[in-house]
Amino acid sequence: MELNIDLNAFLANISLLSLIAIIGISLYGILARPNIIKKIIALTIFTDAANLLAILVGFRAPPSQPPVLLTIKPSPEELQSFSQVAVDPLPQALVLTAVVIGMAVNLLIIFIALQVYRLYGTLDVRRIRRLKG
Amino acid sequence: MFTNITVGLVPPLLIASAFLLPIFTLAIKRKSFYDVYALLTSGIALVITAYNYYLVTYVVKGPIVYKFGGWPPPVGIVYEVDALSAYFGLMISAIMFLVSIYSIWYLRGRGGYEWYYTLLLGLEAGMIGCVYTGDAFNLFVMIEVLSVAAYGLVVFYRTSHEAVEAGMKYSLIGATATTIYFIALVFIYGSFGTLNMADIALKSRGGSYFPFSGSVVGNIHLATAIALALSMWTFTFKAAVVPNHFWLPDAHPAAPTPISAVLSGLVVKVGVYSIIRFTYTLFGMDSLSPIANSVNVIMKLLMLLGALSALTASALMIVQRDIKRLIAYSTIMHVGLIVMGASLGTSIGIEAALYHALNHAIGKALLFLSAGVLINVAMSRDIDAISGVGRYLPLTTFTLIAAILSLEGLPPFAGFFSKLLLYQAFIDSGLIVLAMVLIISSAFALLAYIKLLYGVYFKLPIKELKKVKEEAIYLIPLLTLTALLVILGVTAPAFVSQVLKPISQELLNPMNYIKAAEEVARVISR
Numbered sequence: 001m002e003l004n005i006d007l008n009a010f011l012a013n014i015s016l017l018s019l020i021a022i023i024g025i026s027l028y029g030i031l032a033r034p035n036i037i038k039k040i041i042a043l044t045i046f047t048d049a050a051n052l053l054a055i056l057v058g059f060r061a062p063p064s065q066p067p068v069l070l071t072i073k074p075s076p077e078e079l080q081s082f083s084q085v086a087v088d089p090l091p092q093a094l095v096l097t098a099v100v101i102g103m104a105v106n107l108l109i110i111f112i113a114l115q116v117y118r119l120y121g122t123l124d125v126r127r128i129r130r131l132k133g
Numbered sequence: 134m135f136t137n138i139t140v141g142l143v144p145p146l147l148i149a150s151a152f153l154l155p156i157f158t159l160a161i162k163r164k165s166f167y168d169v170y171a172l173l174t175s176g177i178a179l180v181i182t183a184y185n186y187y188l189v190t191y192v193v194k195g196p197i198v199y200k201f202g203g204w205p206p207p208v209g210i211v212y213e214v215d216a217l218s219a220y221f222g223l224m225i226s227a228i229m230f231l232v233s234i235y236s237i238w239y240l241r242g243r244g245g246y247e248w249y250y251t252l253l254l255g256l257e258a259g260m261i262g263c264v265y266t267g268d269a270f271n272l273f274v275m276i277e278v279l280s281v282a283a284y285g286l287v288v289f290y291r292t293s294h295e296a297v298e299a300g301m302k303y304s305l306i307g308a309t310a311t312t313i314y315f316i317a318l319v320f321i322y323g324s325f326g327t328l329n330m331a332d333i334a335l336k337s338r339g340g341s342y343f344p345f346s347g348s349v350v351g352n353i354h355l356a357t358a359i360a361l362a363l364s365m366w367t368f369t370f371k372a373a374v375v376p377n378h379f380w381l382p383d384a385h386p387a388a389p390t391p392i393s394a395v396l397s398g399l400v401v402k403v404g405v406y407s408i409i410r411f412t413y414t415l416f417g418m419d420s421l422s423p424i425a426n427s428v429n430v431i432m433k434l435l436m437l438l439g440a441l442s443a444l445t446a447s448a449l450m451i452v453q454r455d456i457k458r459l460i461a462y463s464t465i466m467h468v469g470l471i472v473m474g475a476s477l478g479t480s481i482g483i484e485a486a487l488y489h490a491l492n493h494a495i496g497k498a499l500l501f502l503s504a505g506v507l508i509n510v511a512m513s514r515d516i517d518a519i520s521g522v523g524r525y526l527p528l529t530t531f532t533l534i535a536a537i538l539s540l541e542g543l544p545p546f547a548g549f550f551s552k553l554l555l556y557q558a559f560i561d562s563g564l565i566v567l568a569m570v571l572i573i574s575s576a577f578a579l580l581a582y583i584k585l586l587y588g589v590y591f592k593l594p595i596k597e598l599k600k601v602k603e604e605a606i607y608l609i610p611l612l613t614l615t616a617l618l619v620i621l622g623v624t625a626p627a628f629v630s631q632v633l634k635p636i637s638q639e640l641l642n643p644m645n646y647i648k649a650a651e652e653v654a655r656v657i658s659r
Contacts, residue, residue, distance in 0.1 A: 023316075030309055036301065043308055050316045057323040091322065094270060098315055101277045102308075108281060109304045112288055115297045128298060 008061040015056060022049040036113045036123040040106065047102045051095045058091030137188060139181050140214050140265065141199035143222070144275070146181075147258035150174045154251045164246055168237045171250040175230045175257060182226040182261065186219040190635065196649040198267065205654040206267070207329045207346040213267025215646055216636040217487075221264040221406050224491055225399050228498050229257045231610035232391045235502050238606040239391050239509075249289060249389070256282035256395065263403045267650060269321060269415070270328045272407065273314055276371070280307050283400060286392045287384045299383035306380060310370040317363035324356035325349055330415055331650030334643050337420040344654040354423035357416060361431055364411060372404025374435070374472055375442040378465045382449075385464065386457035386514070390505030393457060397464040398498040402490055405468065408435065409475050409483070413640040418478055435476040440570045442469025447577035451584070455514050456504050459581055460497070463540065466574055467493040473570070474555050477562050480637040485554035487633055492539060492547040492621065499614040500536035502607070503529050507589060510601055516585060521594030525601045530590055532611040537582045539618045542575060547621035554629065 026049060029042025067086040071078060113123065120128050154170065161167075189197060196215035198206065214222070233253065240246040259279025266272050284307065288300035322328055325336050326347045335343055337357065370377040381401075385393050412435075416428050446465035453459040471493065474486030506529045511519040523530035539546035542553075552571065559568040621628060639645055 027309070030305065036305075039305055043305065043312075046309065047312050047315075050312050050319070053316060054319045054322075057319055090328075091319075094318070094322075097270075097274065101274065102312075105277065105281060105284075105304070105308045105311075108284055109301075109308060112284070112297060112301050112304055115288065115291050116301055119292070119294050119297055131294075 012056065012059065015052075019049050019053050019056070022046075034124050034126050036116060036125060039125075040109055040113060043109070044102075044106060047098070047106075051098055051102075054091045054095050054098070058088045060085075060087045137185075137197050137199065139185055139188070140197050141201060141212050143178050143181050143185075143226075144258045144262035144265065147174065147178055147254050147261065148278070151251050151254035151258060154247060154254070158247045164240065167247050167250050168240075171233045171236070171253060172230075174254055175226065175233045178257060178261065179226040179230045182219070182222040185214055186223045189214055189216055189219040190632075194635075195645050196639075198649050198653045200653065205345060206650040207327050207332045207343060207654065210271050211267045211329065211650065211653070212265045213331065213646065213650055214265050215649075216639050217406070217409065218264045220487065220491075220632070220636055221402065222261050224402070224494055225257065225260045225264065228398055228494055229253075229260075229395065231613060232395055232498065232502070235394075235505075235607050235610045236391045238604060239389065239505065245289070249286075252282045252285045252289075253392075253395075256286065256400075260399060260403055264406050267330050268328055269318055269330055269333065273311065273318060276311055276314065276367075276403075276407075279400065279403065280304075280311060283307075283396060286396075287388045289389050289392065290387070293387065295383075296387035299380070299387040303380045303384040306370070310367045310377075313363050314367035317360040317367070320356045320360040320363070324351050324353045329650065330410070331647045333415050334417075335647045335651070337416045337424050338643075338647075339421050340647070343651055354421070354427070357424045358427040361411065361416060361427055365408065365431055365435070368404045368407045368411070369435075369438065369472075370404070372401050372408065372468050372472065373442075373465050374404075374438050374468060375445055375465070376438075378442060378446070381465060382458055382461045385461040386455060390457075390501060390508065393461070393505075394498040394501035397461060397501060398494040401464060401468050402494060405471055405475065405486075405490060408472065409486075409640065412476075413483075414643045414646055417643060419643075432476045432478055435472050436564075436567070439469040439472035439476060440567060442466065443473070443570055443574040444469075444577075447574035447581075450578055450581035453581070454516055456508065456516050456519060456585065457501070457514055459516070459585060460500055460504060463500075463578060463581070464493075464497060466578060467497070467540070470552075470555060470571060470574070473567055474558055477558055477564075479558065479562060480634075480641055481554065481561055482558040483637040483640055484629055484633040485551060485558045487636060488547075488554055488629065489551035492551045492618070495614050495617050495621070496536045496539040496546075496548055499532055499611060499618070500540065502614070503533040503536060503611055506603075506607055506611075507533070510598065516588045518595065520588045520592035521590075522598065523590035524594065525598055526603055528603050528608055529611065532615050533589065534586065535615045535618060537586060539622075541579055541582055545622055546618045547625065548618070550622055550625035 026042045026046035030039050033039055063085055064087050065085050067089045117123055120131055196213050199212040201210045259275050262275035284300055284304040287303055288296050290296045325333050332343045332346050336349055373381040385396050412428055416424050418425050443466050446462045450459055450462040471486045471490050474482045507519055507522050508514055511522045539548035542549045556568050556571055
């Protein structure tokens with residue numbers, strides 16, 4: 001018996017569904033976990049899931065090749081065939097930018113968390129709320 | 134086609150000067166150097182944004198496009214300044230300039246002024262970048278620039294329990310919100326194949342040809358609905374519309390007073406700007422009908438949320454004992470009113486919303502800055518502890534009263550005319566309920582303001598204070614803002630017809646915005 005499944009579409013669907021699940025779980029982590037460090041970990045998972053989603057949009061089923069032209073002055077035919085196989089580089093550029101920005105923001109949030117720990121002696125938001133009182 | 138270097142200059146200039154500033158700390162310790170540095174930089178930004186406003190409204194009479202690195206619009210990042218961007222840009226840089234004058238006084242005797250100015254310039258760069266950009270992804274980058282500076286400024290007093298706790302809440306949920314906007318961008322890019330605002334606007338209206346740009350992929354109606362819903366979550370978070378307002382009453386009072394003025398007066402306006410840009414220019418009522426339907430649903434929801442914000446925040450204002458917290462709740466109320474006006478979809482609604490946005494920015498900055506002087510004398514933010522301090526500071530109390538009267542809406546001041554215009558816009562759209570919300574929330578706010586005024590001026594001081602001398606350095610920004618409120622109020626009809634009418638016309642006919650970018654691309658593709 002031959003399996004009549006488009007493998008690429010199947011994999012794309014699997015990754016899309018798992019990404020949506022990860023987004024849901026990480027949002028739960030950010031909103032519901034009491035520990036600030038665990039909230040920050042959930043936040044990094046959330047940004048990574050968003051970045052993977054962007055990479056998935058730039059996915060091109062094989063035959064595909066990196067968007068690099070090897071000839072200096074390509075002929076129109078070469079350009080035509082190149083555009084049939086080249087991967088869209090823009091999502092990767094977006095993800096690079098988002099990763100760098102995300103790192104800076106995460107670092108700042110971690111510093112604030114450190115300061116919270118120094119002042120309150122705990123990272124549990126329930127106890128912080130009580131101590132603020 | 135008109136392109137000008139001044140359009141692309143402001144955010145890079147401000148970011149460069151912000152990053153250059155820490156290098157000076159190796160050699161120079163004097164505070165006055167940093168005062169002059171920040172004043173000079175924000176002064177240059179003010180001159181350039183004013184020049185841009187002049188160009189857009191009187192010379193070009195249409196959007197100006199600036200290409201970064203010479204790349205044409207859908208390929209590279211462009212800055213596109215139309216009347217709306219120029220209006221917000223001038224408002225931001227003018228108030229930032231006055232705030233940096235005030236900061237000279239505020240930072241006297243406090244440490245960390247070099248980092249304060251670095252973050253202040255970064256904040257200004259982010260805000261002006263947000264309103265000037267013509268690229269949806271660049272808007273994300275600029276929101277992050279703005280947000281990082283804002284988080285840093287909220288926790289500026291890093292040994293204060295309140296500031297650190299508020300900053301934690303603000304930064305954690307803020308980072309989540311901007312990531313949600315990134316997901317919205319993924320949906321937009323996946324279906325429209327572009328991130329240029331003019332290109333998206335053209336494609337959402339069924340237009341076909343934009344040079345260098347492909348065609349749409351898949352179901353753009355569904356993708357637009359998802360992207361709009363996600364991005365509105367982010368923008369309402371930035372604008373502090375109920376139910377995304379929870380961070381504001383903690384974060385704004387915890388920051389240093391000049392920063393409270395900027396956060397309350399301007400940063401929330403960036404959220405309002407983005408809402409207007411997305412629901413009028415990118416996707417609008419004149420888009421393809423399924424997209425127009427989802428825009429319509431979003432508008433109705435915004436109207437409801439705006440009304441809820443106005444009512445909840447004004448009711449909560451009454452019970453506040455902390456003067457800065459009271460003013461912060463008033464911000465939520467006014468943003469609710471602005472969002473209600475902007476979500477009507479009529480030209481008078483846009484004009485009223487934009488006019489109220491300007492008046493609220495000036496009035497709220499003035500209120501925070503004059504309250505800061507009182508707090509500094511009383512050494513407390515409790516309204517009871519401040520009681521009677523106003524008697525020692527007659528001019529500051531005068532500006533405080535002017536700000537309160539303008540925000541509450543009394544005739545000589547500009548706030549009256551913008552509330553009147555909002556009222557008229559609601560009546561014209563046949564929504565009596567919204568007009569009632571406006572009146573009820575103003576009535577609630579009046580109670581809170583009377584409590585504030587009675588405490589500050591009419592009650593007897595709880596302790597005898599030494600004679601306080603008012604200083605010119607903070608009276609200059611305070612009196613300038615008061616004068617602006619009066620001038621804007623006196624010239625209200627001319628202001629609406631000369632300044633706001635072109636903006637609302639441009640927003641309701643986005644083809645000008647699209648054509649300006651398209652022409653730039655076409656000239657290069659030839």
